[in-house]
Structures are given as C-alpha cells and as structure tokens.
Amino acid sequence: MSPAQPVAELLEAAARPFEDARAMPPSVYTSPEFLARELDTIFSKEWICVGRSSGLATAGDYLTYELAGQPVMVLRDKEGELRAFSNVCLHRMSTLLEGTGNRRAIVCPYHAWTYGLDGHLRGAPFMAQTTGFCKDDYVLPSIRCEEWLGWIYITLDKDRPSVAATLRPLEAMIAQYQMENYVECFRETHLWDTNWKVLAENFMESYHLPVCHADTVGGHSKLEEMECPPGLAAFNYHWITKEASLPIGNAHPDNTRLEGRWRKTTALLALYPSHLITLTPGYFWYLSLHPKGTGQVAMVFGGGLSPEFMADPRAGEYVATLKNLLDEVNVEDRGCTEKVFRGMNAGVACAGHLSYLERPIYDFMHYIADRATGFDRSFALAAE
Structure with a gap:
C-alpha cells in the first residue's frame, strides 16, 4: 500500500x-x-486522559502511562499537587515506576538512584568520586499535567491550549x-x-x-x-x-x-x-x-x-x-x-x-x- x-x-x-x-x-x-x-x-x-484525580488522593500516589513512546508518571506530591514527569531515570535510562501505587520516593530499579516527589534527585550511590557529578543538576523533565472536572490530562505539547x-x-x-x-x-x-x-x-x-x-x-x-x-x-x-x-x-x-x-x-x-x-x-x-x-x-x-x-x-x-x-x-x-x-x-x-x-x-x-x-x-x- x-x-x-x-x-x-x-x-x-x-x-x-x-x-x-x-x-x-x-x-x-x-x-x-x-x-x-x-x-x-x-x-x-493532544491532551490525553489518564484517569480520575480521586485515584491519586494522597501524597505519593502514582500512575504510569506511555504517551506517543514517552513513558510518563503522574503523581500527587507532598504539597497535594498533581504533577507529571518523564518516567525515565537520568542515569542509564531505565523506566522508574510501573503500574500504579504509592511511593514516598522514586527509586530506580537498576542502580537505586532516588528522586523525590518533586522530581529532584535525592540520592545516587557510589557517585561521590565521579568528577563533575552534581546531584542538584539532575531533575526529571516535567510533563504538562492538568485537572479538569476531576479528570487528569497530560500532553507532550508545551504550547497546547489548556x-x-x-x-x-x-x-x-x-x-x-x-x-x-x-x-x-x-x-x-x-x-x-x-x-x-x-x-x-x-x-x-x-x-x-x-x-x-x-x-x-x-x-x-x-x-x-x-x-x-x-x-x-x-x-x-x-x-x-x-x-x-x-x-x-x-x-x-x-x-x-x-x-x-x-x-x-x-x-x-x-x-x-x-x-x-x-x-x-x-x-x-x-x-x-x-x-x-x-x-x-x-x-x-x-x-x-x-x-x-x-x-x-x-x-x-x-x-x-x-x-x-x-x-x-x-x-x-x-x-x-x-x-x-x-x-x-x-x-x-x-x-x-x-x-x-x-x-x-x-x-x-x-x-x-x-x-x-x-x-x-x-x-x-x-x-x-
């Protein structure tokens, strides 16, 4: 064809x-x-629906989704806000979370690099001797996330109207x-x-x-x-x-x-x-x-x-x-x-x-x- x-x-x-x-x-x-x-x-x-906000009711609740080839996590942070991030570790690029659940922190299943619910890297084992490594330089990329009438939507388009x-x-x-x-x-x-x-x-x-x-x-x-x-x-x-x-x-x-x-x-x-x-x-x-x-x-x-x-x-x-x-x-x-x-x-x-x-x-x-x-x-x- x-x-x-x-x-x-x-x-x-x-x-x-x-x-x-x-x-x-x-x-x-x-x-x-x-x-x-x-x-x-x-x-x-486009905006894609991933579920209801009531499904992520407490801090650390999360769900995962793959949008146009991009693994995404959506979670409730410690301040009660809905946030979405790339679900890919910034070290060796393993996916971080699977399915749904609740986590106090996001721990990579490959080398245990650990991120907070704000996406910032909190810990990286055995990296202290690596010249040029700075923990503060590592923040999971944000994905646009909005709530509308109780629904959670995400988009990869930074310019898409709300x-x-x-x-x-x-x-x-x-x-x-x-x-x-x-x-x-x-x-x-x-x-x-x-x-x-x-x-x-x-x-x-x-x-x-x-x-x-x-x-x-x-x-x-x-x-x-x-x-x-x-x-x-x-x-x-x-x-x-x-x-x-x-x-x-x-x-x-x-x-x-x-x-x-x-x-x-x-x-x-x-x-x-x-x-x-x-x-x-x-x-x-x-x-x-x-x-x-x-x-x-x-x-x-x-x-x-x-x-x-x-x-x-x-x-x-x-x-x-x-x-x-x-x-x-x-x-x-x-x-x-x-x-x-x-x-x-x-x-x-x-x-x-x-x-x-x-x-x-x-x-x-x-x-x-x-x-x-x-x-x-x-x-x-x-x-x-």
Missing part, C-alpha cells in the same frame, strides 16, 4: 456531505504509515451533572486486538446497542430516543433520555441538582482524540485509548458513582452491580470491535454508508482528517 493511499481515501470520504456519508476507509485503520502520522500529529500533541479552554463549551453543556464530584470506584488497564479508532467509534454510536449488546443493555436501548446533534471542534456527543434499567442510571432521590428530563438523561461524550465517557445522573464510566500498533489498543477503563449514590447505604451493592454489568458489556464490545478490525484487513473490505445515528463517527472522521492531513473543518468550527 502506498503511504499516500490512506490520506487520499480519507480526504475523499471526509469531503462527502453527511446525508451521503460513508465510514472511514479500511486503509486509515490498517496502514502503519497512517498510524505513524497519528502518533506524530495527534498523540504527541484543557479548560479547549473543553469550555462541553463544560457548559454538562454543568448540571457536576461531574467533578463523581467518585471513581475502579480503574483497570486492558489490551484489545483492534484499532484504536474502531474502539473509539464503537463508543461514540449507539446504533450497535440492540445487536452487539443483546444480552446486556441492548434490550433497554431504544434507538428512536437518541439525539445525535453535530459535534464541535474538540468533542462530539449524543443524548439518551429514558427510564434507566438500573436504579443508578437515573438521579438519586437525594439529588437536587438535576431537574426535569435531566434526571433521566444520559450523555455519551467523545473528547478527542480518545477519552470516551458515559455520564448518567447516577454513575459514569469511561475509556481512554492509545494505539499499540495498528491492530492493538491500550485501554484505561474505569467507572464510579455520583456523590448521592456513594452516600447511600447500598453504595457497595451499586458499585458491584455496575462493575459486573460493565465487565459483561466489555466482553461484548471486545468481540464486536475485534471482528470489525479483522474484517477491515480483508482485501475486498470497503466502507458503507453511515446511519443518521452515527453522526458522531462522521464528526470524528473530520477530526482525524483535520489533525492528520490538514483537512479544513471550518464548517464545524463555525457552529460553535
């Missing part, structure tokens, strides 16, 4: 009006050259939920055998719910109840207003923040490039995606409850019910999205027309075309 083929095919698809829209062509998902372009123009520049500025229109749209007060109850990492965009698109549209999720939430999903308006520059969204199948899907009786239809309305949010949130009056769950090659995606998966349900005596039961349901939903989604990627690799595979319920996928295609190829999205920006 020519490296230019995915770009040309994507631009052709993006130029179609929504009424005659087709999905992105298979080459955009299967081409290693196009993935390299995405890593360079998207993941090395998360709050980028997502200000969304913040106004969902203010009534007060998402910043929702409590994360579980966070996991997974690796699925599909393309990151396939999984992102799967989350963005509810057209697949009655079929892919027939054994779980599909029977409660009425497609005629869904609103799929055009997206904005940094995100797309759609709404579902219904009587939820789970008690935690609607507002708790003690919830005085939400009124009228908002007490039964779920927001499905896709924050570009890869932060995906289902926000209900009683609970939330999310994915944050990063490509690991064209055919694998690393996924942070988490969820939790609104403050009213967390304060309920049955909170433990509600969390268990939510987790069990989402585990079943993930099994179904994994099967569907891995089948889609296998099909995309067939020589005769081609993209078909989109349903009006897949408007978010159309907007996501324009975002990818904009970032990766310079496609003009001025028509979408004018709607803001």
